Amino acid sequence: MYAIVSTGGKQYKVANGDTIDVEKLDAKPGDTVSLDVLMLNDDKNIVVDKGALFGKKVSAKVLEQFKGEKKVVFKFKKRKRYQRKNGHRQQLTKLQITEIPA
Known part of the structure; x- marks a missing residue:
C-alpha cells in the first residue's frame, strides 16, 4: 500500500515507515503533521x-529540522568580465510516515 502526497509544491510517493525529506514545515521534532x-x-x-x-x-x-547540502549558484556572461559565485542551503524537515488511510 502506498500513497502520493503533496507538500511544499512537490509530490512524494510514500508507504508506511518511509522516511522523506521535505521543505521546512513549522513543526518541532516529535510533532505529528498531516499531508494531503x-x-x-x-x-x-x-x-x-x-x-x-x-x-x-x-x-x-x-x-x-536540518539544512540540506550546499548548492553552488554560478552566474557568468562571456566576454563581459561578469561572474558571480554564490551558495544556497535549503531548510528541510525529515518526516517518518506513520499512517496511511485505508
Whole structure:
C-alpha cells in the first residue's frame, strides 16, 4: 500500500515507515503533521477521485529540522568580465510516515 502526497509544491510517493525529506514545515521534532493525499493504492485498486479522497490525510512524525547540502549558484556572461559565485542551503524537515488511510 502506498500513497502520493503533496507538500511544499512537490509530490512524494510514500508507504508506511518511509522516511522523506521535505521543505521546512513549522513543526518541532516529535510533532505529528498531516499531508494531503493525491492518490491512494492498496494493491487491489487505485483511488484518484477527489471526492473519494476528501478528508483523507497521511500522518507523519517530525524527526528533525536540518539544512540540506550546499548548492553552488554560478552566474557568468562571456566576454563581459561578469561572474558571480554564490551558495544556497535549503531548510528541510525529515518526516517518518506513520499512517496511511485505508
